[in-house]
Amino acid sequence: MKLKLFLFVIIAVFVSACVKAPTDQGDPNDPNRKIKIGFAMDTVKEERWQRDQEAFKKHCEEMKVECEITVADNKAAKQANDVDNLLTKGIDVLVIAPHDATQAVSMVDKAKAQGVPVISYDRLINSDKIDVYVSHQVPVIGRKIAEYALEKVPEGNYVMVYGASTDNNAVIMKKEQLKVLQPAVDSGKIKIVADQFITDWKTEEALNMAENALTQNKDDIQAFVVSNDGMAGGVVSALEKKGLAGKILVTGQDAQKDALQRIAEGKQTMTVYKPIIPLANAAVEAAIKLAKKEPLANAEKFTNDAISKDIMAILLEVQVVDINNLMSTVIKDGYVSYDDVYVNVPEDKRPPKP
Amino acid sequence: MSETAAQKKAFKIETSALRAYTMLGAMVLIWIFFYLQTSGIFLSPRNLSNLMLQTSVTGIIAVGMLMVIISGNIDLSVGSLLALAGGVTAIMMTNYGYGMLPAMLAAVAVSVSIGLIQGGLTAYLNIPAFIVTLGGLLAWRGAIKGISQSETIPVSDPVFKAIGQQYIDPRVGWILAAVAIGAVLFFAFRKVRSEKEYGFGEANLGKELLKSILPIAGIVLFIYVMNSYAGIPIPVLIFLAVAIAGVFVTGNTTFGRYIYAIGGNADAARLSGINNKAVVVKVFAILGALTGIAALIYTARVGSATPDAGTLLELDAIAACVIGGTSLMGGRGTVFGACLGALIMASLDNGMSLLNVRDFMQEIVKGSILVAAVGLDMVGKRS
């Protein structure tokens, strides 16, 4: 019994030593106190979200404000706890990248009830109470992907690979993509032969779906309109196995490193580059303004079906990246290095190194 | 008294055999349904090839999971372990420039070590396997997120990718078929010979040969179908090898018998001189090794290692075992059943994907089938 207690104490001490003690809250009425921003992230599993995290932290340091970041591991319940904890720690502004657009509504309500302004980051929360929505022009992303595909492949069989049906962005993208493609579908120029939401945006499920779609249509497919790069990776694997990689259009989104490599090799056709640093910066700056109760000059009105009222939004530009503009976009921005992108391309086939 | 016992016994055998055939029957029905609904595409050689491919990762893990479950334990960590092992390979090859072989060996070594650790904690410290591997589920997922810095790590080595994406030459396929048929016949002869030697009834060669017809036909049909498309996919070949080894280990070795004995009655097994603890550790190590192999296939197939690879895979593997008639209480289950379970799950995924069934509906159907399969078992036992 004593031994057990002893072991327990040792473990408890060890664990608490590993976990950094929380910093003091400070007096909220102290005028010299630093502004404290809470950022409740959903995930940092994908590389892009790590970039968000890094950029956000860095800009907070630059702007001399404190920030506290939590990650919910793709779980709505954990995110709700995270938000509770952040509010307990006395943050001035809450930034949420929601796991679930609807479940996050109650988190917004809770923060607002405590007088903490809320920013919906990248993904929209279905609440009219949010102070501002900072994102890329998601509808534009969907539209740009579809327009790109339609331009390159004006006629033929299309397969639509959507993201997780629980993710608002996936739903918006689907809507916008179909808006662009519908006239061509109606005129019979293109035919959507398969379409599917992929649970949790999983690579392997996208791979299986692509395999099955190819089987179903006896390889007679001209375009895979894929909603992100992770899933595009799965689709390209399916195509590679059939020796079709590079022969069929594959879209993507996020400009992940592996996707950029595939574009350099010609296996994936395009991706959408959403410069993360400006996004994070815009969010931090908006947060500071909200904390100081200053107006947001750069925000505009934004309408979405999921929300009854118009809300304010800051929407940033996005950029299409394909084999032709790799050098002038992501590499030039320092987003990825030349060597990383062209690692699988023989030296003689690479464009000159800048 | 003995009459009552005999009556009961005859009844029991009957229902358990019935149960194995029920699942096979259910699968045939599912296949026929999809065949009709997809205007034949479901049973085309090409789709069957895909279907087997889509079964292989879950199937390989299900074989190991089966042994763990029979021994009366459970392993919830295989999905995370798969991500970790796949990540180790990809990182070694892509980030550190190791060759394919050391990278693969490292992945399997990591998985086996983790299996040994988890088995050791379960057997020697008496921590329930559920808890040990629930810890593993969290810890190994954390580990891969840490060492990959949560990035997707692409693998470009074409030889490595071949493990997941290539097919073996049809001619080699036929050679393998010949070897397999030879083995079936060899075992038939051997059985007849040993029955003669130990004096059981008439040594009936004709009957044994007759019994061999079904497996031989199966082998020929399988190779024919696979070759009509592109040959046996390499992952499927590995899966079959694992399944055959699994059938052999569980059915024809002392080790296999000990697994069933421990799951059936741990005290009786211990008092019969079985080293329960060592057997449990070995079972976990085997599942670790198979998870490592599955991780290589998974990574090769997808072409990259992602930190969220294999989420919920443990539940798929457990579901496959259960659909195949494995008792979660331990002591009961077959490799054949587990593989059948994996194939049924993959058939549902594949067929519904061909039919473009919406994702929510797919989940509902899979969940219902799982419960229905076990429900059928229970009803069958009671009646």
Add this chain to the structure above:
Amino acid sequence: MALLEMRQITKEFPGVKALDGVTLDLHAGEFHSLVGENGAGKSTLMKVLSGVYPFGTYTGDIVVEDDVKAFQTIRQAEEAGIAIIFQELSLVKELTVAENIFLGREPSKFGVINWGEVYQKSSQLLKDLNLPLNPRTVVGNLGIGQQQLVEIAKALSHKAKILVLDEPTAALTESEVETLFAILKDLKSRGVGMIYISHKLDEVFMMSDRITVLRDGQTVGTESALALDKDKVIALMVGREVGDIFPETTHDFGDTALEVKNLTAYDPDVPDKKLVDDVSFSVAKGEVLGIAGLMGAGRSELLMAIFGAWKGKNSGDIYVEGNKAEFGSPSDAIGYGIGFVTEDRKRFGLILEQTILDNSTLAGLKQISGSFITHRSRERSATKKVMESLRVKANSSMTIAGTLSGGNQQKVVLGKWLLTNPKVLFLDEPTRGIDVGAKQEIYAEINELAKKGLAIVMVSSELPEVLGLSDRVIVLHDGRVTGEFSRIEATPEKIMMAATGETKVVV
């Protein structure tokens, strides 16, 4: 007026008639014993009576005080005043005596239990019944005998008029049996009618007013106890005259097969408590050594510790055929030629859901089959031989062990150990809960094995068995040897004296 009448009860299971027109009646204040071999239908009859098999699944009438009853549930039978105490106790070990007595019927208001009433009523009940129990004791801390008393209290708290006791003394010590019988006599004087199922004919004759014998689902006869004697009852049970069930044999001893010196084993949960205290003994080839003692005297613990299967601390020296041996685990012991037919075959002996074959070859698998790959035909032939020599009644070696009768299950466990080719065989309660016929066969087999030169160490709670089979008897009390007797010296009285620790007799 009869308290209870069961008329022409017939109950069929798929393909077999378990009860065939059984008739039984019971008067108030009567002690009526129901005897028969295992499988004769005693338990089935009682399950019909108690509503376990609901009305409609059997034919015939159950009449309680001239009222024909149709019980759909156990609850309804209880309400009619019928209470059954089954062989396996159905108490919740974590709860107190009072909680168990009122389990499912707690006096409560709006779902809130009135604990005061629970304890007050139970202590009143225990006092009424003269049961020496504290209602606040946790049942798991009581001995088996006391738990039995709790069961009885629980049954009588339902105001039972008919009490059925199924093998209540199987696990009790002599003194506990005496307490139980005193209480039963008291109940009898209060007009409770009792149906008593037991294999122990001494007890049956000591208590019964009438005795009913069942055989193969039929009533063979109901007679006044005064009109019967043991031999007649046994004859009725087995349908044939039985001679002395212990065949008279003399054994020729050889060299010492196993010697144990200063063996001490500690309780795994209470590390200071000695369950076996400095025990030394030896057994020769061809000798049957009986180990007697009361429950909890450390007999099974002694065998477990020798066999390397004891989970707590233990010390002592073991010599096999004169050579010092170390048993770190059962597999070491098996390697030295020790076999151990454990007690409680369902818990320690068999894997009930597996076949006879799988069970039979488990302990000797590597010897029979080879160390890695199993050899089915060899296993089948070995199993077949041992099944034949032990006369296991089953369709084939592929019969599931759990479906066998107790006697046949016990034979399978014995067979499992014979297949390890042991030199020394431990038998722990080898005939508990099996019928007379099977017992006789096992006794004959034990003698046969001794004749072949096996050294046999047998633990048994049944004195006749110990006296009838053993060449020598050692008696344990509180973990220590308190007596040792040769076949000629051993008498029930001497053994009981030593077992209760009254006096230390070493001859």
